[in-house]
Amino acid sequence: MSSLVQFLFALLLLLTIPVSTPAAPGYKGMSITSWTNSGYRTPNAEQSIVNLQQIGTDTVAVNLFRVTTDSRISLGNYGASLSAVRHIIKYIHSQGMKVVLKPNVDISTGVWRAQWQPRDVDYWFQNVYQPFIMDIAALAAEENVAILSVGTEFNRLEKYDRSWRNLISTVRSIFPGQLTYAANHSPAAGLGGYQTLRWWDALDLVGIDAYFPLTNRNNPSLFELEKSWQTIAANITAWRRRGGINLPVIFTEVGYPSRSNGARYPWGQDANAEPNQDVQANSYAALLKVMSQQDWFQGAFWWMWEVDPLAGGPKDNNFTPQGKASQKILEKYYRPIPIGDANLDYQFDQFDLIQVLRAGKYLSGLAATWGEGDWNGLNPTAALPHVGDGMFDQLDIIALLQSSPSDSFNAVRRPIPNLPARGVPEPPGPLLAVIALVVLVYLITRNKHR
Ligand SMILES: [Ca+2]
Ligand SMILES: [Ca+2]
Numbered sequence: 001m002s003s004l005v006q007f008l009f010a011l012l013l014l015l016t017i018p019v020s021t022p023a024a025p026g027y028k029g030m031s032i033t034s035w036t037n038s039g040y041r042t043p044n045a046e047q048s049i050v051n052l053q054q055i056g057t058d059t060v061a062v063n064l065f066r067v068t069t070d071s072r073i074s075l076g077n078y079g080a081s082l083s084a085v086r087h088i089i090k091y092i093h094s095q096g097m098k099v100v101l102k103p104n105v106d107i108s109t110g111v112w113r114a115q116w117q118p119r120d121v122d123y124w125f126q127n128v129y130q131p132f133i134m135d136i137a138a139l140a141a142e143e144n145v146a147i148l149s150v151g152t153e154f155n156r157l158e159k160y161d162r163s164w165r166n167l168i169s170t171v172r173s174i175f176p177g178q179l180t181y182a183a184n185h186s187p188a189a190g191l192g193g194y195q196t197l198r199w200w201d202a203l204d205l206v207g208i209d210a211y212f213p214l215t216n217r218n219n220p221s222l223f224e225l226e227k228s229w230q231t232i233a234a235n236i237t238a239w240r241r242r243g244g245i246n247l248p249v250i251f252t253e254v255g256y257p258s259r260s261n262g263a264r265y266p267w268g269q270d271a272n273a274e275p276n277q278d279v280q281a282n283s284y285a286a287l288l289k290v291m292s293q294q295d296w297f298q299g300a301f302w303w304m305w306e307v308d309p310l311a312g313g314p315k316d317n318n319f320t321p322q323g324k325a326s327q328k329i330l331e332k333y334y335r336p337i338p339i340g341d342a343n344l345d346y347q348f349d350q351f352d353l354i355q356v357l358r359a360g361k362y363l364s365g366l367a368a369t370w371g372e373g374d375w376n377g378l379n380p381t382a383a384l385p386h387v388g389d390g391m392f393d394q395l396d397i398i399a400l401l402q403s404s405p406s407d408s409f410n411a412v413r414r415p416i417p418n419l420p421a422r423g424v425p426e427p428p429g430p431l432l433a434v435i436a437l438v439v440l441v442y443l444i445t446r447n448k449h450r
Contacts, residue, residue, distance in 0.1 A: 027301070029057065029100070029299045029302065030052055031063055031253060031304040032307060034080045036078060037080065046091050048308070049088070049092055049095055055334055058096075059098040061253075062099055062101050064103050065105075066103065067106050068107060070120065073128055073132045093143070102182060103151070113154060115156055116156060129151075138174060138175075140175055140177065141175045147177060148175055149179075149207060155192025156191050159192070168202045178204040179204050183197055183209065184211075200243075203247065206245065208236075208252065209252055211266040213265065214229070215263050218279075220263055229289075229291065233297075237296070249297055251301060252301055253301060254301070255304060256283040258279065258319075259280075259317045261273060263279050275314065281325035281328070281329050302330070305322060340403070342355045356392065367391070370388065
């Protein structure tokens, strides 16, 4: 019996094993900011969005900044204009990704927004903040934005329960998508933070700006960073249980500057520190590994990707993962190479099967590489180069059939309700490709025996 026919029999036998269906993915997120009024409306910004799509991002948090006084909110010199915001939202959608719209309001005096305390709180909410948010909500509704954040890090104002609930119900009257709020990970001067906020039930998602310090020293080990994230995850789990909070959680912001002290001061400190990519990459890896195991976690919107596609790189010590080791970590989780993807185009389909059949290594006793069907062992994104057993045999077919198309961080996410579907076709599942393989093998063997 030829090895091809044996291959066919092995496949037919294994087809009786049920293929597990993966959960729908959550958010493979990233934050962007333009830092200028019109920066979102540039070819550079569009290129940055394309680059985000390339690394597997599926949802982009579009940040816009404003400056407030007691009586008005203004654009300021680093606020993105609404027309520029609309432009980048349309562009993100054109690339098949979803949008989180996240306004950030700073204080004209330069004091941190967590300390904002208007002289007349009711007046500010009703006549300053609400009209501003309603303009944003109208834009979000017109552009089919998936998630709108109703505010960012207003620690001192979070106690005004009634004002927030009024604002949220007014926003809901015009915006049909999901709502969140970006709460600080901790109190500021003893006030606010995600744990003390009492109006989460009015929203759809808990949003945390998750700048939890992970260590008290420079250059921590990956192990230490993972332990820290395990503690944080346990704290959030306990808080949800205690408060009866059933909402899923997103990290509306989380990030690490690529510095030796980046995990110690994730909010950024010591701008002149030596660049250090490992601390940033290990912090990304620790978060993604630990948080992927939490069933309430729906994704991180990393702070942040620049609208300059050339930003970042190994000599940069700032937040962006662009061109750094942390970008590779993101790609591993956001764009995993599925088992069976012999030609490394991120999809397992008939072209991979044609490639391995042409290589002809199945049960040949000859050494086989990933591209020739040696798929068992570690996924190539987990260890490059791929570590298999050097052969293409039944074990590789078992590995193929037991894998899910997104065997990764997002495979354990629960489906998100009520999100508008966007027009990116799903790649064919492994079962379909295996059926294609069976037909292909049948045709090849039939032609051979003629
Ligand atoms: Ca492929
Ligand atoms: Ca093998």
